[in-house]
Amino acid sequence: MSRDLERNLKIAFAGTGAQGASIGADFALAGLDVTFIEQWPEHVDAMNESGVTVNLPTRSLRANVRAKHLCQVAEIRDCFDIVFLVVKAYDTRWTCQLIEPVLAADGLVVGVQNGMTQHAIASVVGAERTVGAVFDMASNMFVPGIINRQNDHDTSWFALGALDPANRPRVEKIAELLRSSGRVEVTNDIASAKWMKLIVNAAQLVPSAILNLPFAEAVKMPGMEKVMRTAGYEAMRAAQADGAGIVPILGMAPTAINDPERHVDAIFDEVLKTFMMPDTLTTVLQDWRKGRRAEVLDINGHVVETLKKAGHAAPVNERIVEIARSIERGHLTAQASNSTLLAS
Structure with a gap:
C-alpha cells in the first residue's frame, strides 16, 4: 500500500480503552487519519486536551489524537473506510x-x-464488510488518557481474516497498517483462529479474576493449573463441535500434534511465557476492579452453550460461570480463597 493511499484512508477506532487507544496511538504516530470514538467522557476530554500517553516496558509514547464521544457520532459527516471495533x-x-x-x-x-x-458484526453491517480478528497483548488503563501497555510491538500479535473471501486482498492491506502496532498474520480461517484464542481465554481470563490475582500468581494456587487447563480442554471440545479446526495462533509454528489437549497445553504455555507479565491483570479482573461486568458469558459461557447444543456438558466452565456471575451480582467477593470453590 502506498503511503499516499494510507494517508487518504479515514480510520476510526470505536472503543478506545487500553487496547484500542494504544493501537490507535500507533496509527496516529504513523501519520494516519484516525478518529477515536469512546464512551468514557473523562477519557475523551483527556485525549483531546493532552493526547494519549502509552507507557511501554522500556519507553513511553505520546500521540495527539482526535476523540469523539458516542453522542458526537451523529455529527460526523465523512464516512470511514475502516473501523476497528475494540x-x-x-x-x-x-x-x-x-x-x-x-x-x-x-x-x-x-x-x-x-x-x-x-x-454479530456481520448481522449489522453485512458479511461483505466484516473482518474478524484475534489478538494477544496485555495493557491496562485506570487514568484517563494514560495507557500502560505491557507488550511492545515485538510481542503484540494479531491475526485478521475476512468473512467474505473476496476481501482477502483488502485484509492484506489492513494488515500492513496494523503492523505499526505489532506482528500481524492473515488467515483464511478466522473462525478457527478465534476459537483457538477463546480456548486460552476460557482457561485464563475468568479463573484468575475469580481469585483477584494476576494470572501468573493465580496459576500457582493449589489445584488452579488443573482447573484452568481442564477449562481449556472443554473449550477445545466446544470448538471442534462448532466445526473449528486446530490452527496455530500467536505466531506459533504449525503443529503436527494430533492430540487436541496437547494443543491446548501448547497455547496455554505460550501465553504464559510470552504475553503475560508477573503483574498482568486479565481484562476480566480489570473490569471488575472498575465495577464493570466482564465478558464471562462471551467466553466461558459460550463454551457451555456450544457444548450444550451439541449434547455435552462443560462442568468446569459451568462452575467458572456460576462463580463469576455471583461475583458480578455482589453475592461473592473475588479473592484468592475462591480457589477452593474451583478446585474442589
Missing part, C-alpha cells in the same frame, strides 16, 4: 448499529475483540 464483546451489536451510518459503502469493520463476535 469494545467488549457484549457491546458489539449496538456499537455496530451506531457506526454503520458513518461506514463507507465499501468500508470494513475489523472486530479486534475477545469472543466470537464476527457474526
Whole structure:
C-alpha cells in the first residue's frame, strides 16, 4: 500500500480503552487519519486536551489524537473506510448499529475483540464488510488518557481474516497498517483462529479474576493449573463441535500434534511465557476492579452453550460461570480463597 493511499484512508477506532487507544496511538504516530470514538467522557476530554500517553516496558509514547464521544457520532459527516471495533464483546451489536451510518459503502469493520463476535458484526453491517480478528497483548488503563501497555510491538500479535473471501486482498492491506502496532498474520480461517484464542481465554481470563490475582500468581494456587487447563480442554471440545479446526495462533509454528489437549497445553504455555507479565491483570479482573461486568458469558459461557447444543456438558466452565456471575451480582467477593470453590 502506498503511503499516499494510507494517508487518504479515514480510520476510526470505536472503543478506545487500553487496547484500542494504544493501537490507535500507533496509527496516529504513523501519520494516519484516525478518529477515536469512546464512551468514557473523562477519557475523551483527556485525549483531546493532552493526547494519549502509552507507557511501554522500556519507553513511553505520546500521540495527539482526535476523540469523539458516542453522542458526537451523529455529527460526523465523512464516512470511514475502516473501523476497528475494540469494545467488549457484549457491546458489539449496538456499537455496530451506531457506526454503520458513518461506514463507507465499501468500508470494513475489523472486530479486534475477545469472543466470537464476527457474526454479530456481520448481522449489522453485512458479511461483505466484516473482518474478524484475534489478538494477544496485555495493557491496562485506570487514568484517563494514560495507557500502560505491557507488550511492545515485538510481542503484540494479531491475526485478521475476512468473512467474505473476496476481501482477502483488502485484509492484506489492513494488515500492513496494523503492523505499526505489532506482528500481524492473515488467515483464511478466522473462525478457527478465534476459537483457538477463546480456548486460552476460557482457561485464563475468568479463573484468575475469580481469585483477584494476576494470572501468573493465580496459576500457582493449589489445584488452579488443573482447573484452568481442564477449562481449556472443554473449550477445545466446544470448538471442534462448532466445526473449528486446530490452527496455530500467536505466531506459533504449525503443529503436527494430533492430540487436541496437547494443543491446548501448547497455547496455554505460550501465553504464559510470552504475553503475560508477573503483574498482568486479565481484562476480566480489570473490569471488575472498575465495577464493570466482564465478558464471562462471551467466553466461558459460550463454551457451555456450544457444548450444550451439541449434547455435552462443560462442568468446569459451568462452575467458572456460576462463580463469576455471583461475583458480578455482589453475592461473592473475588479473592484468592475462591480457589477452593474451583478446585474442589
